[in-house]
Amino acid sequence: MKLYNYFRSSASYRVRIALALKGLAYDYMPVHLQKNEQLGEGYGAVSPSRLVPLLQDGDAVVTQSLAIIEYLDETHPEPPLLPKDPLGRARVRALALDIACEIHPLNNLRVLRYLVGPLEVADADKDRWYRHWVETGLEVVERQLAASPARYCHGDTPTLADCTLVPQIFNAKRFDCRLDHVPQVMRVFDACMALEAFDKTQPSACPDAA
Secondary structure (H helix, E strand, C coil), X not given: CEEEECCCCHHHHXXXXXXXXCCCCCEXXXXXXXXXXXXXXXXXXXXXXCCCCEEEECCEEEECHHHHHHHHHHHCCCCCCCCCCHHHHHHXXXXXXXXXXXXXXXXXXXXXXXXXXXCCCCHHHHHHHHHHHHHHHHHHHHHHHHHCCXXXXXXXXXXXXXXXXXXXXXXXHHCCCCCCCCHHHHHHHHHHHCCHHHHCCCHXXXXXXC
């Protein structure tokens, strides 16, 4: 398997965690987003969307981090990253989507570049935008976790939701977002970071970290 990804990409980090939890080996293929390597013809031949991450598994090519993780869960079912019961699976997916669809898209690199580029938003206002959507979005996750507390996002083992939560907290810290208002979120984050699968795949541990 090959994983095309960028060390600071939270979507990429989600997949690195999932691969580590399942003990799967892969070739790390760096695509430097700040250097616009994703827009080059080389990566464009692999990924029509020019986005990361992208997983190449033999002849199979899978894009979008949550789709990749579910693909891995179906092709390598142990340990499972989704609960067996339908309601549990729905809750885990909902938690993951609260981050991947409600927080992350408003703050990814393309959006931030558009704010400071064509819209001529000042850097300070761009950062305020970032913090607002992260901080308010995490409040939603906090209420979900507080309603059914467990060691991790759902139960006593990491799931797809944890793979999504931890990278978002790394980004929140990088932009100095307020996090004292989400104690359940941070409790789960700390529990996850005590595991090697989350720690050894964090951005600073990646071969393209700079």
